[in-house]
Amino acid sequence: MLGELRLMKGGAQGVKSGKGVTCAGGGAGSGWEVNFEFLTTRMVGFLFRRFLSSLVVLWLAASITFVMMRSIKGGPFESEKGTAAAQAVKLARYKLDGSLWEQYAAYMGSLARFDLGESTKYLNWSVAELLGQKLPNSILLGGVAFLIASVGGVLLGGAAAVRQNSVVDRAAMFGALAAISIPTFVTGPALIAVFALGLGWLPVGGWGRWEQIVLPAVCLAAPYLAYVARLMRNSLLDVLKSDFLRTAKAKGLGTVEAVARHAVKVAILPVVTFLGPLAANLLTGSMVVESVFNLPGAGMIFVNSIQNRDVFLLGGAVIVYCALLLVFNFIVDLLYGVLDKRIRLNG
Amino acid sequence: MGKGANSAGFGGRPGGWRVLKRNGAAMVGLFFLVGLTGVAVVVPWLLPEVLKETSSGTFLPPMAVGGADGVRHWLGTDVNGQDLLYRVVSGARVSLGVGIAGALISLVVGTVYGMVSGFAGGRVDALMMRALDVIYSVPRILFIMIFIAALDPYLKDWLDALRLGAQGRGWLWVEGRVNGIIPYSRILVMIVSLGLVEWLTMARIVRGQVLVLRETTFVTAARAMGQRPWVILRRHLLPNLATVILTYLTLTIPAVVLDESFLSFLGLGIEAPAASWGSLLKDGAQAINPLESKWWLLVFPAGMMSMTLLALNFLGDGLRDAFDPKGGE
Numbered sequence: 001m002l003g004e005l006r007l008m009k010g011g012a013q014g015v016k017s018g019k020g021v022t023c024a025g026g027g028a029g030s031g032w033e034v035n036f037e038f039l040t041t042r043m044v045g046f047l048f049r050r051f052l053s054s055l056v057v058l059w060l061a062a063s064i065t066f067v068m069m070r071s072i073k074g075g076p077f078e079s080e081k082g083t084a085a086a087q088a089v090k091l092a093r094y095k096l097d098g099s100l101w102e103q104y105a106a107y108m109g110s111l112a113r114f115d116l117g118e119s120t121k122y123l124n125w126s127v128a129e130l131l132g133q134k135l136p137n138s139i140l141l142g143g144v145a146f147l148i149a150s151v152g153g154v155l156l157g158g159a160a161a162v163r164q165n166s167v168v169d170r171a172a173m174f175g176a177l178a179a180i181s182i183p184t185f186v187t188g189p190a191l192i193a194v195f196a197l198g199l200g201w202l203p204v205g206g207w208g209r210w211e212q213i214v215l216p217a218v219c220l221a222a223p224y225l226a227y228v229a230r231l232m233r234n235s236l237l238d239v240l241k242s243d244f245l246r247t248a249k250a251k252g253l254g255t256v257e258a259v260a261r262h263a264v265k266v267a268i269l270p271v272v273t274f275l276g277p278l279a280a281n282l283l284t285g286s287m288v289v290e291s292v293f294n295l296p297g298a299g300m301i302f303v304n305s306i307q308n309r310d311v312f313l314l315g316g317a318v319i320v321y322c323a324l325l326l327v328f329n330f331i332v333d334l335l336y337g338v339l340d341k342r343i344r345l346n347g
Numbered sequence: 348m349g350k351g352a353n354s355a356g357f358g359g360r361p362g363g364w365r366v367l368k369r370n371g372a373a374m375v376g377l378f379f380l381v382g383l384t385g386v387a388v389v390v391p392w393l394l395p396e397v398l399k400e401t402s403s404g405t406f407l408p409p410m411a412v413g414g415a416d417g418v419r420h421w422l423g424t425d426v427n428g429q430d431l432l433y434r435v436v437s438g439a440r441v442s443l444g445v446g447i448a449g450a451l452i453s454l455v456v457g458t459v460y461g462m463v464s465g466f467a468g469g470r471v472d473a474l475m476m477r478a479l480d481v482i483y484s485v486p487r488i489l490f491i492m493i494f495i496a497a498l499d500p501y502l503k504d505w506l507d508a509l510r511l512g513a514q515g516r517g518w519l520w521v522e523g524r525v526n527g528i529i530p531y532s533r534i535l536v537m538i539v540s541l542g543l544v545e546w547l548t549m550a551r552i553v554r555g556q557v558l559v560l561r562e563t564t565f566v567t568a569a570r571a572m573g574q575r576p577w578v579i580l581r582r583h584l585l586p587n588l589a590t591v592i593l594t595y596l597t598l599t600i601p602a603v604v605l606d607e608s609f610l611s612f613l614g615l616g617i618e619a620p621a622a623s624w625g626s627l628l629k630d631g632a633q634a635i636n637p638l639e640s641k642w643w644l645l646v647f648p649a650g651m652m653s654m655t656l657l658a659l660n661f662l663g664d665g666l667r668d669a670f671d672p673k674g675g676e
Contacts, residue, residue, distance in 0.1 A: 277483050
C-alpha cells in the first residue's frame with residue numbers, strides 16, 4: 001500500500017514537472033543563492049528554441065483567427081448602406097477582396113512588416129492605435145489583480161497549511177471553494193452593492209483614480225486568489241512533512257521561521273507553475289469585469305470586433321494578447337529554473 | 348492520505364465510497380444536485396402553459412399575480428413578462444446539459460491524449476506535454492468565441508436545409524425534431540468547442556497515472572505476451588483509470604458551466620428565446636439601474652448558479668479526496 005502511494009506521488013511530481021522542464025531527481029534545494037551555471041550554451045539553445053516555438057504559436061493564432069473570421073458569413077461592410085460596388089471598393093481598400101489565400105498572404109505580408117493593419121469598423125483608426133488606447137487599462141487592471149491573487153493566495157494558503165484543520169484553515173478553504181464557484185459577474189454586482197452603494201467606501205464605477213481600481217481588481221482576482229491558496233496549502237502541507245523541515249525545527253527554529261526560511265521556497269514551486277495560466281485567465285477574465293464595471297479596457301474589443309466582423313482589429317488583439325502571454329510564460333520558466341535547482345531547461 | 352486512513356475498521360484504508368459518505372459537504376452537494384436535476388427535468392412540464400409565454404405583465408416583483416392571465420409568478424417576471432421561475436428552471440436544463448455534454452467530450456479527448464502521451468513516453472510524451480503547456484497559456488476562450496461565431500451560421504443553414512428536405516418528403520417527425528433544435532444550434536457548437544478546450548487538466552492527470560501504471564508488472568506481462576499497445580491501453584489501463592477519470596469529470600462540469608455562462612453573459616453564447624443562467628444574468632444586469640431595483644432578475648439566477656457550482660465543486664473535491672488521495676492540485 002505504502003509503496004503504491006509513493007509511486008502515485010512520483011506520478012504527481014511527473015505531472016508538475018511537465019512545464020517544459022525535466023525533473024533530474026535529487027533532494028530539495030536548500031539556499032536562496034542564485035546559480036548562474038545555467039547561462040551556458042545550453043541556455044542559448046533553450047532561448048533560441050523557445051523563440052522559434054513562440055513564433056510558430058503566434059503564426060498559428062493569427063492564421064486561425066484570420067481564416068475563421070474571413071469564413072464567417074457576412075463581411076465587415078454588409079451591415080452598412082451602400083451598393084455592392086461601393087462595398088467592393090471598400091474591400092479592395094483593405095485588401096479583403098480576391099481569394100481567401102490572397103487575402104491571407106496580404107495579411108501575413110503586412111504582419112511580417114509589423115503592421116497590424118487598419119480597423120474596418122472605425123474609419124482611419126489603425127489597430128495599433130486602438131489597442132494602444134485600450135490595452136494599458138486592461139494591463140493595469142490585470143496587473144493589480146495578478147498581485148492580489150498571487151500574494152494574497154500564497155499568504156492565505158500558507159496560513160491555512162500551518163494551522164491545518166483549525167477554524168482558520170476550514171474557513172479559508174470553504175471561502176476559497178466559494179470564490180472559485182461564484183462567477184465574477186455575480187461577485188461584481190454584489191461587491192458594488194455592498195461596498196459602493198451600501199457602505200459608500202469606494203466609488204461605483206469610473207476609471208483613473210486608485211480607489212476605482214480596487215473593486216474591479218478584487219472581483220477579478222478573487223477566484224484565482226482562491227485557486228492559488230488551495231495550491232499553496234496542499235503543496236506546503238506536503239513539504240511540512242519532510243525531513244529537512246524536522247531538522248530545521250530540531251536546530252531550534254520556531255514554526256513560522258522554519259516555514260518562512262525553508263519550506264516556502266520549495267512549496268511555492270507549483271504556484272510558480274500556475275503563474276502562466278493565471279496571467280492568461282486574468283487577461284480573458286477581465287472581459288467580464290470590464291463589462292460589469294463599465295471600464296474602458298481591451299476586453300470588449302474582442303466581443304465587438306467579432307460582432308462587427310472587424311478582422312484586423314480582432315487579429316491584432318489576439319496576436320498582442322498571445323505575445324504578452326508567451327513572454328510572460330518565458331519569464332516564469334526562467335524563474336522556475338532559478339528557483340528549483342533540480343530543473344534543467346530544455347524548451 | 349485521505350481523511351479516513353486512521354479510523355478504518357479492518358486495518359486497511361476504507362473504500363472510496365465510505366470516505367465519500369463521511370464527507371458532509373460532498374454529500375450535501377450530491378443531494379442538492381440530484382434534487383436540482385429532478386426539478387430541472389420535471390418542473391417545466393408541470394408549469395401551466397400560460398406561464399411560458401410572453402405577457403403584458405413586465406417586471407412584476409416576486410409573488411405578484413399577473414395582470415391578464417391571473418397566475419401567480421413566484422419569482423416575478425422579466426422584460427417580456429415571462430415567468431422567471433420557468434426561465435431559471437429551463438436555464439438550469441441548458442446550463443447543466445451543456446456542462447455535462449461538454450465535460451463528456453473533454454473526457455474522451457483528454458483521456459485519449461493523456462493515455463497516448465503517457466504510454467508512448469520519451470520524445471512523443473515531451474512534445475505532447477509541451478503542446479499542452481502552450482495551449483494552457485493561450486487565451487483559449489477567445490478562440491471559442493471566434494469558432495462559435497464562424498461555425499454557427501453554417502450549422503443553422505445545414506439544419507434549415509435538413510428541415511426543408513424533411514418537409515418536402517413529408518417526414519413530419521424529423522421536421523418537428525429539427526425545428527426544435529434550430530434555436531439551440533449555437534449551443535451545439537458551444538458544447539463541442541468547450542469540450543474541445545476543457546480537456547487539458549484531464550489529459551495531465553491521466554498521463555500522470557499512466558506513467559505509473561505502465562511500469563507495473565501486469566503491463567510488462569501483457570507486453571511480454573505480445574499484446575499490442577492499443578489493446579493494453581484499452582483492456583488493462585483504462586479500467587484502472589476509471590475512478591480518476593470520473594472524479595475529474597465531476598470537476599470539469601463546473602468549469603464548462605462557468606465557461607458557457609461567461610460566453611452567454613457577453614452575448615456570444617445562447618440566443619433568445621432559449622435561456623441559460625449566463626444569459627439570464629446578462630438580461631438582469633441590463634435591466635438594473637439605481638432608480639428602480641429589479642433585484643429578483645439578478646438574485647435568483649445568480650443564487651441558483653452559485654449554489655450549483657458550489658455543490659459540483661464540493662462533490663468533485665470529495666470524490667478526489669476519496670478516490671485519488673494524492674491528486675490534490
